[in-house]
Amino acid sequence: MGSDETAVATSLPGAVRESVAASLAGVDAELARRYPGDPGTRQPVHTVYVPADAFAADTVRSWGEQALAALDRNAPDAAAFAAVLGLPEGLAAQVYGRVRAKLRREPIEDLRIDFEDGYGPRPDAEEDAAAVRAARLVAAAVAEGGAPPYIGIRMKCMEAVVRDRGIRTLDVFLTGLMEAGGLPDGLVLTLPKVTFPEQVTAMVRLCEEFEKARGLEPGRIGFEVQIETTQAILGPDGTATVARLIDAAEGRATGLHYGTFDYSAACGVSAAYQSMDHPAADHAKAVMQVAAAGTGVRLSDGSTNVLPVGGTDQVRDAWRLHYGLVRRSLARAYYQGWDMHPGHLPTRYAAVYAFYREGLEAAAGRLAAYVARAGGDVMDEPATARALSGYLLRGVECGAVDLSEVSALAGVGREQLLALR
Template sequence: MRTSLDPTTLAAVESHLTAADEHLARAYPGDDGSRQPVHTVYVPADRYHAGLAHEWGEQARRLLADHGGTGVLLDAVGVRADLRDVVASQVEEKLSREPVEDLRVDLEDGYGDHPDDDEDRTVLAAATALRQDVAAGTATPFLGIRFKSFERDTRARGLRTLDIFVSELAGTGELPDGLVVTLPKVTSVEQVEAMVLVCDRLEVAAGLPAGRIRFEVQIETPQAILDSTGTAMVARLVHAGAGRVSGLHYGTYDYSASLGIGAAYQSLEHPAADHAKAVMQLAVAGTGVRLSDGSTNVLPVGDGDQVRIAWANHGRLVRRSLERGYYQGWDMHPGHLPSRFAATYAFFREGFAPAAARLQAYVRKQEGAVMDEPATARALAWFLRRGLDCGALGADEVSDRAGLGPADLSRMLTPSGAES
């Protein structure tokens, strides 16, 4: 066969692209396939105590019992008839075993402003209670605090709170595996850079491995989406984190209010919210940084009709987020737990059979009605992996339907794994 490119040209191409290759590998490593919680529960720090997650589960079960049980819940959320029995069983089991996946002790808006001595005592008590939960084996899989922002007026207080929390935990044992802290109201790249510096210093002081402390960035200001130069600053925030940014969380109400949206129309499904989250989704694509949607302030309280309406609203919003690639959201009340899990489990159960069949056909190189690319195969594997992680799917049924076990799915989440 004839060719025209000589070795010198090929070497020149390799040389020219070396730096770009290195940047791509460093900045866009892809998702590591580890578990992502389906929700984050925010609890004001002065209401937090050891055993709180279990109490939320008990309150959720009582609410279910008082308002017609899982049958009424599944009607409200709109679970398909053929899935009702399995989803009902899964929700009941989840509320008993692990009602909260990710717990964030809030020392920001949910806690408010307090004298410094009071906040010092509160954050110390929170660290002590968290350590008690860890020692008792009752801690949630993911946990941490949200401290006050790095804006000028709250910066010193936020730093002190973070310092007390991390120092106390590190001084009483190993940091919990699922520990993460939340940096709210970010308005500049410099704030993320400052957070990286703080994490470095805390690790050195506590004798922790470099990179051990990771943090979420809350996107709840317009500046985080579009800066004064017209740049989508959220992408710069992710890469300024030096590998420490674990997630971007959308802040429904601060962001909406900052755009002048009236209180009655502030929602995670407002067009302004969808725009912000679409930009966030682009910013994290390929980076391994996870996304979380926001919350709803419509609570399942009051009489039976009010509770059912709230469940229906919350379940619809959870489903909407899942369909758009947001696999995590905020929950603000124990009554949100039943609708969160019912909607999540129904979503994965509905998609299970077709996803498993397509993935099996891809792996076996079978021809069918859909011809999937390696990237789509990775998405199918990721769907099944998420379903396993949250408890919607079982390892045996996935293996039976897809011909792949959990380890096989994890291997497929890398580009080379999907192509082999």
């Protein structure tokens, strides 16, 4: 022991500390395994779902062009867009310009080719061909640099009536990617309509067997779990079950995605009231949030089925609804959601960009004070510093703010932000 330690009087012998450490070694290991914290990777702000038979080589570009055309028709300048959404005057030009640039540069951050509800039951030969085609198009887009940062499929679920078909589609798609050069870094798979942990365990076994068959590193394939059934939230014994689903994934779960309409229907909510902001939805998402906290599993909200189509008044009404729902999710720490139509992209990015730009100066100032241990009217703790750095990084990653803006205001660079997160 050093001189400073010996100069301080203590009563407990070192053997006691060693005994406590030994007794908690298992807990330490379990905490590290179950709660590794945020993975530190980029999280997309949305997931776009496209039926497998509608997915094409130009889907990403086409969605961007359609979204820009919707802006041109219904909000051709920053003032018009601000009037529709209620954006503050000083923020309107910043948001509008960045939204248009995003739609040209990267209109879709995460794309899911849907073989489930958006595709439906098809003859086996037809779905086989669609899975082969999807793999070919994804591989080509990745090779040519035209793929979104994240892309993959939603297969059919593990319920008995569609299980074999879902497994076969997964196998055909992954095999096609391997034959075309390998699994892309941004590959994402979605397992829908999960009710019991055993279904997640079955997905883990499929991933393990595919990795063995193709000589892949163990753990290479992860997947999202879609929360669309009441049983995924509350089990038959009355206990919360989402944490069991995460545990059953054995470290392969990357996200929990809330399914607005299936879950609402399961709760008996009539069609006119099925929405992301229904109390039944809020309850489910709150349970998901607590279960996922600290695990590194990301959360995604669902979608609205009100499409911005038709005349200008109808489009603007749908935009206002979508913008408000996205802002509501962001305030509740759901940083991702689903978009079902190109017309949703302008308000997705408007809501996200306004959210991060509005809070930029305050968040950066608080982080600067924390790093400098300076004063101010708020005294933040390390947990808040993690939240502040995560907020700023998410803003940078989606294009809402520039890293140079954050660095100038907070006095930290990307590496420091990552370390704080």
